[in-house]
Amino acid sequence: MRKPVIAGNWKLFKKSAEAQDLVTNILPLVKETAGVEIIIAPVFTVLGKVKDAIDGTSVMLAAQNCFWEEEGAYTGEVSPGMLRDAGCSHVIIGHSERRQYFGETDATVNKKITAALSTGLTVIFCIGETLAERESGKTFDILNSQIRDGLAGIRREDISKMIIAYEPVWAIGTGKTASNEQAQEAHSHIRAFLAGLYDHDAAETVRILYGGSVKPENIKGLMAQRDIDGALVGGASLNADSFAAIANYNE
Numbered sequence: 001m002r003k004p005v006i007a008g009n010w011k012l013f014k015k016s017a018e019a020q021d022l023v024t025n026i027l028p029l030v031k032e033t034a035g036v037e038i039i040i041a042p043v044f045t046v047l048g049k050v051k052d053a054i055d056g057t058s059v060m061l062a063a064q065n066c067f068w069e070e071e072g073a074y075t076g077e078v079s080p081g082m083l084r085d086a087g088c089s090h091v092i093i094g095h096s097e098r099r100q101y102f103g104e105t106d107a108t109v110n111k112k113i114t115a116a117l118s119t120g121l122t123v124i125f126c127i128g129e130t131l132a133e134r135e136s137g138k139t140f141d142i143l144n145s146q147i148r149d150g151l152a153g154i155r156r157e158d159i160s161k162m163i164i165a166y167e168p169v170w171a172i173g174t175g176k177t178a179s180n181e182q183a184q185e186a187h188s189h190i191r192a193f194l195a196g197l198y199d200h201d202a203a204e205t206v207r208i209l210y211g212g213s214v215k216p217e218n219i220k221g222l223m224a225q226r227d228i229d230g231a232l233v234g235g236a237s238l239n240a241d242s243f244a245a246i247a248n249y250n251e
């Protein structure tokens, strides 16, 4: 039985006072008994503040990115060990916005995943096709190569410590959600591909989240799909009521 995960990716929003407000408003609204893991991913500068606010609750903290070296002359970077030190249990790696605007490739994503896993962080590994790739029938090929290259050298025992987020780029921040069937088709393909890379049991253990315009109105339908184990929520995670409504989808 895979435990559902609802993760809020705050992207480049929320300075300290706003972040504190948002997290303190979310906490009383999310039902900790609902059997859902809740993760919040704020910007680096407010990790400490959010960590203090969630202390003593079951809500977990994620960073939105990390570097692959632990320390050194790498101005502007933050290492996995530093994220652990700041209280993170999770890190998002390979988000399409990082691939699109910051030149991340499957090779750099792979280095980050390897480094993050070695410090004990749980990786939320993002994959997904663009609209042009979907329209030219390449969705599965793109997912396969992102998974194969992103996970190169990652051992079977580490796979269960990872979460995969399928985020079709055309659905991110556009208000256009993949239909339940489109999302399920991609998730089921991802799981089958993982079974081929590792084995059936490993693939059945991995949680695969859907991301892309998830809202309180569409979460139930998505979560009813066999291979959808949760959501990586952007815009709707910036408001306490909508994030809590998504987190409490099964209430």
Ligand SMILES: O=C[C@H](O)COP(=O)(O)O
Pocket (backbone or CB within 6 Å): 009, 095, 167, 171, 172, 173, 174, 175, 211, 212, 213, 214, 232, 233, 234, 235, 236
């Ligand atoms: O990481 C979250 C995704 O990019 C989804 O963002 P969105 O919910 O604003 O479409």
